[in-house]
Amino acid sequence: MKRVTRDEIKALFDRAEKERFAVPAFNYSDMWDIRAIIEAAEEMRSPVILMCDPPVYKELGGSMSCELADMFIQRAKVPVIHHLDHSETPQNCVEAIDFGFHSVMMDASSSPIDENIAIVKSVAEYAHDRGVFVEAEIGRIRGESEYETSYTGEDYLFDLREALRLVRESGCDSLAIGIGNAHGFYRGAPELNFDKLAEADQAIDIPLVLHGGTGIPAELVGRCISGGIRKVNVGTAVYTSYMNGIRAKLLMDGENQFTYDVMKSGVDTTKNVIRDWIEACGARGKA
Numbered sequence: 001m002k003r004v005t006r007d008e009i010k011a012l013f014d015r016a017e018k019e020r021f022a023v024p025a026f027n028y029s030d031m032w033d034i035r036a037i038i039e040a041a042e043e044m045r046s047p048v049i050l051m052c053d054p055p056v057y058k059e060l061g062g063s064m065s066c067e068l069a070d071m072f073i074q075r076a077k078v079p080v081i082h083h084l085d086h087s088e089t090p091q092n093c094v095e096a097i098d099f100g101f102h103s104v105m106m107d108a109s110s111s112p113i114d115e116n117i118a119i120v121k122s123v124a125e126y127a128h129d130r131g132v133f134v135e136a137e138i139g140r141i142r143g144e145s146e147y148e149t150s151y152t153g154e155d156y157l158f159d160l161r162e163a164l165r166l167v168r169e170s171g172c173d174s175l176a177i178g179i180g181n182a183h184g185f186y187r188g189a190p191e192l193n194f195d196k197l198a199e200a201d202q203a204i205d206i207p208l209v210l211h212g213g214t215g216i217p218a219e220l221v222g223r224c225i226s227g228g229i230r231k232v233n234v235g236t237a238v239y240t241s242y243m244n245g246i247r248a249k250l251l252m253d254g255e256n257q258f259t260y261d262v263m264k265s266g267v268d269t270t271k272n273v274i275r276d277w278i279e280a281c282g283a284r285g286k287a
């Protein structure tokens with residue numbers, strides 16, 4: 001398998017910085033939503049990041065995730081980066097790198113800063129020797145997982161001194177920051193702290209990543225990108241549009257249908273959502 005190299009990924013982010021757009025990143029579950037993501041990206045001439053969520057990784061296995069993604073990546077007419085999302089252990093990152101992932105996220109954000117640095121550093125050394133890109137996380141992103149729900153108040157915002165230490169000492173290539181963004185659906189309107197984003201943008205010279213894209217209105221996404229965000233992660237919107245497409249087809253035509261007809265409906269609704277996000281990221285025509 002030929003992977004997109006760390007240098008190529010860095011060059012893409014450099015271009016995103018120069019031309020003020022964000023690289024859209026989507027979580028997949030199977031071949032149908034991978035197809036939706038890549039077809040929509042091709043139609044809009046956008047580079048795209050295909051992200052494997054840990055539960056999907058666990059279900060398919062690292063080897064099959066790579067082989068599945070690769071079948072589509074090798075045929076794609078736009079650059080597609082295969083990325084492991086939210087790995088919570090360095091062992092998992094190492095395994096994913098050996099299987100052929102182009103990029104991995106080592107999320108040790110629930111650990112104290114010194115530990116976070118040490119863990120990311122060990123992954124970055126292994127990854128960089130093999131031409132693989134590494135994303136780290138600082139601050140807290142709200143969500144439904146156990147450690148995420150335990151955060152309160154200002155905990156959601158990253159600390160700039162810690163962020164700078166993480167970037168300098170670990171050697172990570174990009175950084176996910178908590179500025180009030182959340183995984184899953186937002187309860188009420190998202191409250192993003194643009195002062196914190198400006199702080200990060202000024203001090204940190206590697207690409208900044210916004211997790212929890214689902215539910216952030218396009219206008220706010222645009223503000224994040226003007227503020228320095230260079231990768232936007234979208235998971236929940238992909239999953240739910242896919243399922244809603246399948247559900248709509250079943251409700252309309254009954255349950256006794258052929259799989260490919262039903263899945264096609266899921267692909268179509270997913271593609272609509274992907275197109276909207278590519279547009280919101282300003283990535284149309286950037287491939």
Ligand SMILES: [Zn+2]
Pocket residue numbers: 086141183211212233
């Ligand atoms: Zn995330």
